[in-house]
Amino acid sequence: MGAGTVIIGAGHGAGQAAASLRQLGYKNPIILLGDEDYPPYQRPPLSKAWLAGEQSVQDILFKPEIFWEQNGIAIRTGCPVTAIDRSAREVVCADGTRLPWAHLVIATGGHARRLQCPGGDLPGVQVLRTLADATALSKAMQEGRRLVIVGGGYVGLEVAATARKRGLEVTVLEAEERVLARVAGEAVSRFFETLHRNHGVTIRTGALAQGFDGGTRLAGVRLDDGHVLPADLALVGIGLVPNDDLAAAAGLACDNGIVVDAYCRTEDPDIYAIGDVTRHPSALYGRSLRLESVHNALEQAKTAAMAIMGREKPYDQVPWFWSDQYDVKLQIAGISQGYDETLLRGTPENNSFAVFYFRKGALIACDAINAPPEYMAARMMIAQGKTPDRARLADPGVPMKEIMAGAS
Ligand SMILES: Cc1cc2nc3c(=O)[nH]c(=O)nc-3n(C[C@H](O)[C@H](O)[C@H](O)COP(=O)(O)OP(=O)(O)OC[C@H]3O[C@@H](n4cnc5c(N)ncnc54)[C@H](O)[C@@H]3O)c2cc1C
Structure with missing residues (x-):
């Protein structure tokens, strides 16, 4: 039996890559190394049904736990990888363990961008990327509390809808002149602004959060015009930073994401990267794209698995995404x-x-x-x-x- 495939990350893409390899008849060991405390789970419900209290952790698992065992896929949770040693063909974990690979798949996703401003680390100021983030946010979302959401993107607006369902007072601050300005046309932005206002959300566009006030915990969000909005809770939803630092430190090309080819291969023919952390060529759009969607993570995982099995099929799909609000x-x-x-x-x-x-x-x-x-x-x-x-x-x-x- 060979050294097998090591997958860094245990999210959507990682889980699918492992499952696809087994489906394609891969016989060598597969191990997922994830820094979170859970096996692969679905992130979309974290701002929707799960946050609304309508689902349990079991409901959002990517596969039932027995699946991994039955398919001979090892998962180490709570195991951050700290380095990729390309010359030894090993990954190094935070506890010092070194694991050899024949093929390496980097599926490290990204982390929530934080506001670099005074009070950004006060208790009550949250981000939402992981189940741990969602658990903390959910606990703090008590009826009647005042929630200020910084960023009128999909995640911010989904949390606004869920928070209204749970009886919070909600204000959304958007720096641009309209919500969803980066990703949608004006008609769509105006529709969602009206939808949220009709559900009692205050939407303030052209509003820049410049700091968080409070002694031991958050008391208000300070705007660039000096105004302070009283708040019990704030969610910063201003985008994602790809976790490409491991790849960059290992000398692999990165450009706001790990650069891969149409087969999800990095510059190193035995190292693949998939999902939110990648920048891939799109023949369809004639440029490179870094996408943040479940569809992209799943399909790139299948593409990488095919390539590892020597059955190369280029990835060039029409991107798609969904959002549920009310x-x-x-x-x-x-x-x-x-x-x-x-x-x-x-x-x-x-x-x-x-x-x-x-x-x-x-x-x-x-x-x-x-x-x-x-x-x-x-x-x-x-x-x-x-x-x-x-x-x-x-x-x-x-x-x-x-x-x-x-x-x-
Ligand atoms: C709240 C929320 C709502 C969303 N809603 C939608 C939606 O409606 N539709 C949609 O298409 N997409 C949605 N997305 C995006 C979607 O979840 C992502 O595109 C998808 O999870 C990407 O999968 P991935 O495998 O690339 O990364 P991830 O699922 O983020 O997995 C990466 C994993 O790698 C871990 N990791 C990072 N570095 C290391 C390291 N050094 N060592 C070990 N582990 C590491 C991370 O902690 C993480 O667990 C949403 C995301 C969020 C946060």
Whole structure:
């Protein structure tokens, strides 16, 4: 039996990589080394159903614990990897253990970006990336408390919706002129602002948090105009920093993420990287992308497993993502960044519509709000490089099937 595959990280991507290797008939040892205290679990519920108190830890496990045992996959939790020794082909764990690899997969995800400002480490100021973060946040989310969320991105808005369900007073601070400004067009931003306001959330755009006030724990969030918002709890949701430091220290190319090829291989042919921590080439978009989504982590894991098994298949999928807020399901196909034209299908007032994004005349993305047919059709058209007829697309009376059939 060979040295096998060592996977650094025990998240979504890591779990899928191990499962895919076994599915493909990999016979050598597989070990996952994770710094958290849990086997692989799903992160999306941490801001949604789990945080709402509707799920247990068992419910969000990526696979039942017995799966790992039955498939001969070893998992070490509470085991941070501190170095990759490429010349010895070993990883070094914090307790000094060294483990050899034949293939190494780096699936270290990222960590929540923190606000570098006074009071940023006061009790009551939280981030949300791990189950431990979510547990602390959930405990602090008591009815009637005042929660200030710094950042109007998906995670911030999902927590706002969950916190309203749990009876907190919620304010969202967004530095840009609208929420979701980095990832969605204006119609989508305005829809979510209205949705949240209708549920009693205060949304303040163009508002920059500059510090957290309090003695022994948080008492208020200080804005750049000097105003202090009283707060019992603050959530900083301002994005993710990829955990690429191990790879960089091992001399692997990184550029806000570990640089991989279409097979999820780093510059070292026996070292792969997958998930949120990677930057991969996208033939579809003609540039490199670093994506933060379950779909990307799972599919890159399958791509890496195939390559390790010598059955190379390039990764070039249409990115997709979802977000649940109140009774609204947002589904996103493609990447809208760089769009120069948008088209609205349906009416936001009916809580069901889609925004299609075009660049140089070509369809590049779609945000579908309670509109699964639009989402599915957009995903397929983007994958096939097809663009729909604008006039027919704008008419909600024309079924998406017909629009897709006529796309060229
Ligand atoms: C609150 C929240 C809500 C989300 N909602 C959605 C959603 O609705 N839809 C969607 O598509 N995506 C969502 N995501 C994103 C999604 O969860 C991630 O894209 C996905 O988990 C990425 O998987 P990964 O394996 O790359 O990284 P992760 O799942 O982050 O796993 C990486 C693991 O590696 C560990 N690690 C890091 N460094 C080391 C080290 N040196 N040694 C050992 N272990 C290490 C990390 O602690 C972590 O456990 C959400 C994320 C969060 C936090």
